[in-house]
Amino acid sequence: MTVSPPSPARQLWAIALPAMLTNVATALFGLADMWAIGRLGDAPAQGAVELGAKFMLGLLNVFNFLRTSTVALTAQSSGRGDGDAGETLARAMAVALGIGAVLLTAMPLAIPLGLDVLGAEGPVREAARSYVAVRYWAGPVWLANCVLVGWLIGQRKVRHVLVVEIIANLVHIALDLLLVLVVRWGVAGVATATVSSEALKFLLLAAIVVREGAARDALAALGRKGTWARSELARLFALNRDLFVRTLLLTGSILLFARVGARAGPVTLAANGVLFQIFMLATLLLDGFESGAQVLCGEALGAQSRARFTAAVRSALVWGGVTGLAVAALYALAGARLAAAFSTDPAVVAATAQYAPWLALLPVLGVSSFVFDGVFVGAGWTRAMLGTMAAAMAAYLVLLWTLQPLGNHGLWAAFAVLFGGRAVGQALVLPRLIRRSFSAS
Template sequence: MLTNVATALFGIADLWVIGRLGDANAQAGVELGAKFMMGLLVVFNFLRSGTVALTAQAAGRGDTESQGGTLVRACGAALAIGLVLLALMPIAIPAGLDLLQAKGGVATAAGAYVGIRYWGGLLWLLNAVLVGWLIGRKRVRPVLWIEVAANIVHIALDLLFVLVLGWGVEGVATATLISEGLKLAAACAVAAREAPARLALRLLRHRTTWDGAALGILFRLNRDLFLRTLLLTGAILLLVRAGAQQGPVVLAANGILYQLFILSALILDGFESAAQVLCGEAVGARDRTRFQRLVRTTMIWGIAFGALISLIYVAAGGPFAASFSTDPAVTAATLLYLPWAMLLPLIGIPSYVFDGIYIGATWTRALLATMAFAFAAYALLLLAAAPFGNHGLWLAFSVFLVARAVGQGALLPRLERRAFAGR
């Protein structure tokens, strides 16, 4: 949870610092550019989730060589994807910004931001693999210190580049790019000290590392997670696109509300990560009793923390949200729609915990099916709620989170019986 708070500070720092300029176009441009980069990269978050699951299950079996092989294969996949994205850069940036309805000053600011951030895509992908691998081995504390150190540097560079040197949007993007590079260097240094990673060079040249069975498991798992994340990212981009159609003030306000949502989601994602690792180990060890106990425990504690964060947002969310902009119109719009951000931690946490359980158990096909069901409900409600404006938009997104949890909860008993047949 602490690691994820540190991760969330990247986006919060960018939006807060650019908000000191009092320019709605600049703030909306950073919001749109950040969502473009999220849409481009987060669909490949299977590199982290899949690596966590496969590493945790190998650890549950006590298989050191499989842990090393997972790291090598996942890094190879990240490198290949990163190179393809760089080759597509001249096409991807204009097409993506057009898709997000970027216009006028917002489009100019978003283009400047993305033009710099895009070069860090390969760094982000490799970071996802290394962080997932370390979490799968329960080496979470070093990941926390890496995130904390990277954020200290990032915030300092944000302040220097934007408020001192006056680089504006370009300064925010440059600070993020440099910080991603430092994170990758630190993660490599930590991973290199782990015993399975020391097998990497030998496994890289070993034919069995790249055989069809090993790659098949990786690709099947990653295919389902990719499609599931594609739907999740599509839901968020629909949220951004619909906000952009209502003008820069609503777009900037929604950007602030989204940062509050993602802060709570990343904090609560600690329960998802724990469920991935611990449930993955229980499945690897074929221990059904332990698995059932972990499902109950993570869900109960997750809901309790979700309720706590919602109460904190109710008590202190107003002043915190208002601090993100010096533009009175943006602040007023943010406070008008703030109750939605207060509600989301509580209604979102069951789906986060179920995500972790399903990924750890490698039930990725079922995870994809439930996400497709929720996305369909979200898209239909988005159309039906259009007359209600931005309130309708946030209502549809809230239903999306609930629908995910309903589908996952309904399928869990059958999946458990199949996974632990005879136990």
């Protein structure tokens, strides 16, 4: 008897649900950081953690292409059935180690420059510098973890990643409570908790990769000429180049968001930091559909199956949209109360309540762009994704200027348009890209 393959929706949820839970576990450390430092009732310290976290986000998130490209190339290899996963892992890890070495070399210049870019001044700057000086050392480990996580997701081993993330973040939260509230290390305690949990995550991920035999395959691939063939390297660097520039634009928009908010003073900065962390919780939840789309679309492209590809896109958009509406409804009902739990400063609590309605709008606008990102990365359409991001970024910059009279509400409005604009641009170019990639299907 022939067994029917799982439906597109079932395949999507098999990847998306563990990825969503993994991403939520990842978001917990940012929320735990803001909650722990908020117990001190010190707005400048809370603002410093916000700026320090944005600095590290700006420094490292531009290299998140290591994860996304590894997912795409591993999934495409699985779709073709060519057993190229070991070579993909070897190439990606070599790039990660090279970038890590450059970052450590640039550390003495990068920290003061980054704080200047973010407009950090006075006590906030000094506290942010203390935070970054500790957390910076986790950068190379974070890069290696991007590769290991990307490889495991591309192999559909998302549950393994989930278990690792839960363990590492439970340790992170425990260290936050110990180092900030008991030992009273303040912002340095928050940063130390992050470094420690990142190192633990690497050890756990590496142990899984070794157990799966991928480490042996990757080591064997290091000595094969095919691993370093010009065509393969050109493909890798073309994909990573587009993803790097696109992520650079997205990260720049987030840093600009932090800088504009910082001009309004430490209270608004702290409130925006709390709201942004709650927004990131929704983003990382909905990002599970991006992971599902990356894997399913990558496999479909590798197998040159247009039917599988379009079914995966349709399923991701429908279920992503339903989940986005559910998150938006939750934030509309409880967003302000949730934000109030992250500070004991009455002024910060009042400011979070004033701007909390934006939390209900952003998930609806953002979910389609997250899904399309997964589709475009999985299919290798990174140049088109970069173009749509550039157009959305241009609209964002114009709105930042024109909406200044609205104050912080104008800042959040421009940020919302950034996500909605990306989705519209990607939807417009998608049909042409499908016809081009599956012309023979």
